[in-house]
Amino acid sequence: MADERRADHETVYWPMGPFKVRLPFIHYRFEWPDYCQGLLMCAVDLAAIPLMTELLGMPFEVALAVVLLNGFLYLAHHLLGDPVVPGWITPAIPLVMAWCQTFPEGTERIHALIAFQMTLGLFSIALGVSGLSHRVVQLVPSALKAGVIIGAGIAAVITVFQVGGRFDSFPWTISIAIGAAFYLLFSRHFTRLKTRNTFWATFGKLGIFPIIALAVVIAPLFGEASWPQIEWGITSPDFAGLWQNYTLFGLGWPPLMLFVQSLPVVLATYIVVFGDVLQGKALLDEADAARPDEKVEYAPNRAHMIFGGRNAVMSVIGPDIAMCGPLWAAMHVVIVERFKEGRKAMGSIFGGAGSFRWGTNTGLLLMPIVSLVQPILGVALALTLLIQGYVSVRVGIMAARSQRDLGIAGIVAAVLATRGAAWAFAVGVILCLLIYGRRFFSGEDDHTFNNDH
Numbered sequence: 001m002a003d004e005r006r007a008d009h010e011t012v013y014w015p016m017g018p019f020k021v022r023l024p025f026i027h028y029r030f031e032w033p034d035y036c037q038g039l040l041m042c043a044v045d046l047a048a049i050p051l052m053t054e055l056l057g058m059p060f061e062v063a064l065a066v067v068l069l070n071g072f073l074y075l076a077h078h079l080l081g082d083p084v085v086p087g088w089i090t091p092a093i094p095l096v097m098a099w100c101q102t103f104p105e106g107t108e109r110i111h112a113l114i115a116f117q118m119t120l121g122l123f124s125i126a127l128g129v130s131g132l133s134h135r136v137v138q139l140v141p142s143a144l145k146a147g148v149i150i151g152a153g154i155a156a157v158i159t160v161f162q163v164g165g166r167f168d169s170f171p172w173t174i175s176i177a178i179g180a181a182f183y184l185l186f187s188r189h190f191t192r193l194k195t196r197n198t199f200w201a202t203f204g205k206l207g208i209f210p211i212i213a214l215a216v217v218i219a220p221l222f223g224e225a226s227w228p229q230i231e232w233g234i235t236s237p238d239f240a241g242l243w244q245n246y247t248l249f250g251l252g253w254p255p256l257m258l259f260v261q262s263l264p265v266v267l268a269t270y271i272v273v274f275g276d277v278l279q280g281k282a283l284l285d286e287a288d289a290a291r292p293d294e295k296v297e298y299a300p301n302r303a304h305m306i307f308g309g310r311n312a313v314m315s316v317i318g319p320d321i322a323m324c325g326p327l328w329a330a331m332h333v334v335i336v337e338r339f340k341e342g343r344k345a346m347g348s349i350f351g352g353a354g355s356f357r358w359g360t361n362t363g364l365l366l367m368p369i370v371s372l373v374q375p376i377l378g379v380a381l382a383l384t385l386l387i388q389g390y391v392s393v394r395v396g397i398m399a400a401r402s403q404r405d406l407g408i409a410g411i412v413a414a415v416l417a418t419r420g421a422a423w424a425f426a427v428g429v430i431l432c433l434l435i436y437g438r439r440f441f442s443g444e445d446d447h448t449f450n451n452d453h
Contacts, residue, residue: 010295011348013081018302020081022350024358029347031355034335038359041331043212043373045071045360047380048088048322055097055321056113057105058246064370065237066318071361073310073324078354082303083296084280085335085353086310087328090388092269094155096321098420099265110246111254113319116262120269120323121312128304133274140271141436142443143405144428146396147412148271151424153392154417156385166382172222173215174382181211181383185330186390208330208383215379216372225375231367248316264422269323275395276327277303283336287349290340296349329391331356402446404435 004012004027012027013020024030045067052063077086096116103109127133160174161167167174184190184204193200203210219225244250281298288296303326310324335352338345346352363369373380396413400406408431416424432440 005294008295009293010297011350016080018299018305021079022081022354023079024351024354028351028354030358031346031351034338034346034352034355035359035362037209037334038356038361039363039366039369040209041356042071042360042363042369043380044208044384045364046370046373047377047384048320050378050381051093051097051321055100056110056246056319059238059241060374061236061238062241062246064235064364065239065242066314066320068235068237068361068364069318070310070314070320070322070324071357071364073313074357075354075361076306076310077303077326078350078357080302080306081297081299082306082326083284083298083349083353084303084326085328085332085356086307087325087331088322089269089273089276089325090322090384091149091152091156091272091392093322093385094159095152095265095268095416095421096323097159098155099262100321102420107251110251110319112258112262113321114248114251114315115254115258116265117311117319117323118315119259119262120266121308121310121315123266123270124273124304124308125312126308128301128308131301133277133300133304136270136274139441141428141432141441142399142401143408143432144412144425145271146399146405146409147424147428148268148416148421149275149392149396149399150409151396151413151416152268152272153389153396154413156389156392158417160382160385166378170219170224170376170379170382173219173224173376173379174386176218177211177215177379177383178386180214181208181387182390184208184211185387208387211383212373212376212380215376215383219376219379225379228372228375231371233367235365235367235370242318246319264425265420267425268416268421272392273307273325275399276325276329279329280327280332283332284349287336287339291342291349293343294348330387398449401449402444403448404446405443406448408432408435 006012011022013022022028048067049060049063052058052066053060074086077084099116100109100112103112127136159165190204194204216228220227277300281300284296284298307324307326314320314324335356339349339352396409397406400409408428411431412424412428415427436443
């Protein structure tokens with residue numbers, strides 16, 4: 001029955017309200033190539049651990065428990081009918097970190113993160129259930145939207161290069177690794193190589209995993225990290241310590257005012273999230289056009305309910321600074337490209353996305369993989385932030401519709417990166433009112449960019 005199609009060419013499913021339940025081996029063929037790739041790429045998921053150990057003071061085993069819980073919830077997307085590879089809300093991580101750092105380390109900071117993530121989750125669910133998700137982003141002026149996205153990218157780069165940041169700990173490793181990453185991901189030369197040579201085409205589909213493998217070797221050679229001590233067995237996450245010291249179960253509910261104070265950061269984060277939703281839809285539309293044998297349906301409202309639910313649940317059982325996002329763009333592209341090669345390559349898009357996330361969850365349980373990358377998790381996180389910074393600045397600039405928009409966006413971005421989301425929104429609203437007046441929401445389009453927004 002796996003990969004059997006309905007009359008409308010959609011892969012069979014069990015209906016459950018707005019969701020469409022699909023299980024491995026029953027509704028979709030298990031894709032072993034994507035599963036094996038997931039085993040290795042769990043290293044990127046583990047890069048969230050330094051965030052939590054630094055910001056919240058979590059022990060490694062407690063942070064690993066958060067990563068495992070988040071990893072388990074990744075499966076909800078394809079199981080409930082959302083054919084994507086989900087991930088973090090990477091561009092917003094520096095914004096959330098900056099907001100949390102305004103509170104003293106300890107219970108107050110954890111309460112701030114819980115309040116933020118719960119508000120974000122409930123807000124997303126409400127938009128999905130009501131069908132108003134697209135309308136909310138339409139109401140945000142393009143100049144303000146561009147400024148938030150650009151500011152998130154700048155904040156990500158600042159996090160790496162600020163005095164005492166990760167670059168100071170791994171200068172040679174980050175320099176070499178990010179140079180290689182930008183070449184593999186963004187250079188025209190490597191793009192041409194992939195079209196001419198099968199080996200480089202296959203190598204390019206590995207995403208940033210080769211870069212992480214390179215960092216494992218480079219960091220010890222330059223004396224910036226120890227050689228990995230490979231351990232065998234199964235990982236030992238500390239769920240009891242997590243729930244007792246870092247959740248509502250042990251700390252109680254955050255003060256109500258924290259939920260109110262988190263609203264500007266929630267809105268800024270949501271603007272970034274909606275960009276991921278649009279990107280995911282565009283990629284799946286391409287997949288649907290390339291494979292007439294399977295109807296690929298992407299429902300943004302259903303996606304909102306799923307990633308909103310993930311954030312709401314994680315705020316209760318394991319607050320996560322990386323958050324629960326709708327898309328891991330780099331790996332989603334890899335899956336979609338393989339899906340386009342035909343039914344022999346991948347039976348269903350759900351098989352590719354699902355098998356990959358089953359693989360990452362398996363990898364998180366295996367000590368050989370976790371212990372291999374543990375010394376360079378800070379490098380993996382820096383790479384993720386710098387790559388996301390590049391993409392965010394590019395996408396943010398293209399979200400502007402005029403040169404006036406760009407000017408406002410530049411100011412908003414600088415304020416956001418230095419003073420936080422609340423200040424950035426206030427400055428952006430004032431500038432849009434002063435410059436556009438009655439055209440506050442519509443702004444202007446002077447055709448600086450020859451595309452539609």
